[in-house]
Amino acid sequence: MGVRSFLKKKMDQHGGPVGLARHAVAKATKGAASADRSADPDPAVQIKEAIARLPKEPDENGYHAVAPSSLLKEGERNTFKVGDIPIACFRIDGRIYVIDDECAHENGPLGEGTVDGFIVTCPYHDWRYDVRNGDCLTDPQRHLSCFAVAEHDGYIWVGGKTREGSASRGGEHDDGLVTRDINER
Numbered sequence: 737m738g739v740r741s742f743l744k745k746k747m748d749q750h751g752g753p754v755g756l757a758r759h760a761v762a763k764a765t766k767g768a769a770s771a772d773r774s775a776d777p778d779p780a781v782q783i784k785e786a787i788a789r790l791p792k793e794p795d796e797n798g799y800h801a802v803a804p805s806s807l808l809k810e811g812e813r814n815t816f817k818v819g820d821i822p823i824a825c826f827r828i829d830g831r832i833y834v835i836d837d838e839c840a841h842e843n844g845p846l847g848e849g850t851v852d853g854f855i856v857t858c859p860y861h862d863w864r865y866d867v868r869n870g871d872c873l874t875d876p877q878r879h880l881s882c883f884a885v886a887e888h889d890g891y892i893w894v895g896g897k898t899r900e901g902s903a904s905r906g907g908e909h910d911d912g913l914v915t916r917d918i919n920e921r
């Protein structure tokens with residue numbers, strides 16, 4: 737069938753040229769809506785899906801993939817997990833630093849803290865830590881664990897501890913905040 741014959745047939749089916757144009761627009765709109773549904777715009781869902789697609793096997797150094805590199809851009813911080821352990825990751829001046837996510841005071845999430853230079857401030861009661869070595873600037877007896885980290889093949893990979901954190905945890909005051917269970921994250 738030639739092009740003219742094909743168009744004539746379609747116009748007859750849809751009631752003339754205007755009807756055919758309406759049909760074409762409706763079809764295109766339906767396609768776009770369908771495409772939108774397949775890409776969930778919720779960042780939390782996108783992160784969850786990206787984490788679910790991580791390599792399951794450790795790399796040649798025994799490090800585990802914790803996140804795609806794209807989830808930690810320059811100047812950003814985030815909480816990921818290595819196994820069941822939450823870790824706070826920071827990308828500062830092109831380098832990645834990984835420390836315990838749980839604040840030595842009352843387990844506040846340091847991956848949600850405020851970063852100034854190499855210092856992260858806990859969002860709960862403002863205890864401060866150096867992300868380069870886990871030192872606690874607020875209480876020198878309460879340093880955090882640090883972890884080996886590498887980046888390759890589009891992922892951030894975390895290895896064993898390079899420094900063991902202080903075992904001492906817990907605050908003295910009752911501020912109404914509930915110590916968080918790591919399994920809730």
Ligand code: FES
Pocket residue numbers: 839840841842843844858859860861862863907
């Ligand atoms: S939980 Fe971090 S300062 Fe209190």
